[in-house]
Each structure stands twice: as C-alpha cells, then as structure tokens.
Amino acid sequence: MVTTVSVAQIGALLGDPARAAMLQALMDGRALTASELAQVAGIAPQTASGHLAQLAAASLVTMSKQGRHRYHRLATPQVARLLENLMLVASDAVRMKPRVGPRDARLRLARTCYDHMAGWLGVSLADTLAARGWIEITDDAALVTPEGLQGLAALEIDAEASRTGGRRATLLCRPCLDWSERRPHLAGRLGTALCMHCLKQGWVRQQSGSRALDITPAGWRALRDEFDIRRPNVST
Structure with missing residues (x-):
C-alpha cells in the first residue's frame, strides 16, 4: 500500500x-x-x-x-520514467535559459531513456508511426494498430518479441513525455524494439559515458528511406 x-x-x-x-x-x-x-x-x-x-x-x-x-x-523502467519526469519538472522550476531540457545538443537530438529512445529522434519516430496509422498515441495512452504490427514486421521490427516473463508483462506501447521536446516519445516493448533495431543496424551508436546517441550517415539514410525522417535544418 x-x-x-x-x-x-x-x-x-x-x-x-x-x-x-x-x-x-x-x-x-x-x-x-x-x-x-x-x-x-x-x-x-x-x-x-x-x-x-x-x-x-x-x-x-x-x-x-x-x-x-x-x-x-x-x-524498473518505471524508475527511469520517474527520473525523466523529475528532470522535466526541474527544468521548468529553475529555468536559467529559454531552452528546455539538456543544454548538450547531442542529448537533445537523440539519447536513451532507459531501454528506449528519446529526444528529437524518439519524438520524430513516434510522430511518423502515428501519421502512418501504425500507432495511436495521446499524452496518456498509446496502442499499436494491426496495420502497425504488419508494417513493423515488414521492417523486421518485432515489438512483441521483447515480451519479458516473470513480472507483469511490459505494455506493448506507452507514451513517455520527452524531457527536451515536451511531447511523447515511445516506451514499452515497441520503444525497446525500435531502439534495439537502430543500434543493431548501426543507425545509431551509444556515446561512451553518455546517454547521447550518435546518428550515423547510414542511419540518416535509413531514417529518411524507412521513416521519412530527415536531418533537422537547425540545431535541435
């Protein structure tokens, strides 16, 4: 209790x-x-x-x-979500500059949030999947549509394969309010699957000693071709 x-x-x-x-x-x-x-x-x-x-x-x-x-x-992932939300509140409570979230542009562009991706890239992926009708997402809830499961499978991204045993199963798809973008990115099994797929394909690389993710040249091409996500024109 x-x-x-x-x-x-x-x-x-x-x-x-x-x-x-x-x-x-x-x-x-x-x-x-x-x-x-x-x-x-x-x-x-x-x-x-x-x-x-x-x-x-x-x-x-x-x-x-x-x-x-x-x-x-x-x-647990819930602990990571708690910390991300605390950072969100803290950056609002003590705002030294108009820019929200981390000062490091690399962290704002792409970073890990426990087992899924956050930052501009994480939010962009969520936006793309929602625009395609593969997911339905609000600030409070999210779900993967049948079309989404088929589309993800065609990209060799199996969100359901990351189901874990033992404790209560992780939700297939869950919104997580992004610290820097202030809009939801994807958590849950789908968020984990997307992150693992991007790392495995070499689209992103984990920076040593940091949560930041480097998007590789091959990653920018794949994000454009597979998700219609293009390099931002201005600093994120």
Whole structure:
C-alpha cells in the first residue's frame, strides 16, 4: 500500500545530489559498479556503496554479482520514467535559459531513456508511426494498430518479441513525455524494439559515458528511406 510516508521516503532518497547523479548515470540502461558511480557523483566509493544500499532497499536499483564485481542498474523502467519526469519538472522550476531540457545538443537530438529512445529522434519516430496509422498515441495512452504490427514486421521490427516473463508483462506501447521536446516519445516493448533495431543496424551508436546517441550517415539514410525522417535544418 502506498502511503504518504513511503512517498516521502522516495522523495528524500531522490533529493540527495549524489544519489540523483548516480541514478541519472544509470538511465541509459547500463550496469555500473559502485566505483564508477562514485566517480560520476564525485564521492568516495564507500559513500557510494552506502547510497546504493539505500536505493536498493527502496527498489530503485538492483545489484547483480559477476566475478569480483557488483553491478548496479535501475530496478524498473518505471524508475527511469520517474527520473525523466523529475528532470522535466526541474527544468521548468529553475529555468536559467529559454531552452528546455539538456543544454548538450547531442542529448537533445537523440539519447536513451532507459531501454528506449528519446529526444528529437524518439519524438520524430513516434510522430511518423502515428501519421502512418501504425500507432495511436495521446499524452496518456498509446496502442499499436494491426496495420502497425504488419508494417513493423515488414521492417523486421518485432515489438512483441521483447515480451519479458516473470513480472507483469511490459505494455506493448506507452507514451513517455520527452524531457527536451515536451511531447511523447515511445516506451514499452515497441520503444525497446525500435531502439534495439537502430543500434543493431548501426543507425545509431551509444556515446561512451553518455546517454547521447550518435546518428550515423547510414542511419540518416535509413531514417529518411524507412521513416521519412530527415536531418533537422537547425540545431535541435
């Protein structure tokens, strides 16, 4: 049962700058060690371990052991969505410049939001699929149409193949309000499938140590040919 106390506890955990920095570092879906997260947060590894223990106790992160190393990742896509929405609120609350979202143009162009794509590219893909009638999307809900399943299958994108067992199945398609574009991009199994397809095809590349995605020359051609998405004329 959700209580005001439990909500306040989550808020207190997210309110610490070091913990917030570590959680943001995990938003690209990677698993990182306590030492790596300590470096991101600018704190000692022992301090980071204490913070991570608190985050794990609140089911915000999970830990897995491989050899001598312990790796941490966000516990669920819902945690990533919470963080993205907090960034959205924070950028409205303290707006130093008219530009919204991240200052880094690469992050505004394309980035990962946990297991799916965000930024201008993520929103453009959602717009294209909606214009084709492959999805129906509002600020609150989304669904994939039968025509969409056929069209995606023709592009060798199988959204239903990313269904996971164990916990409750992830929604096939869900809107996620974009931090920088302020319009929905796609989450859920379809969002994951699109992101994995673009990475596998070499259309985008993950930047080292960043959530930003580089769109390759082959990617720009494929986005134009397959989705009618063209390189923006101005800085995104």
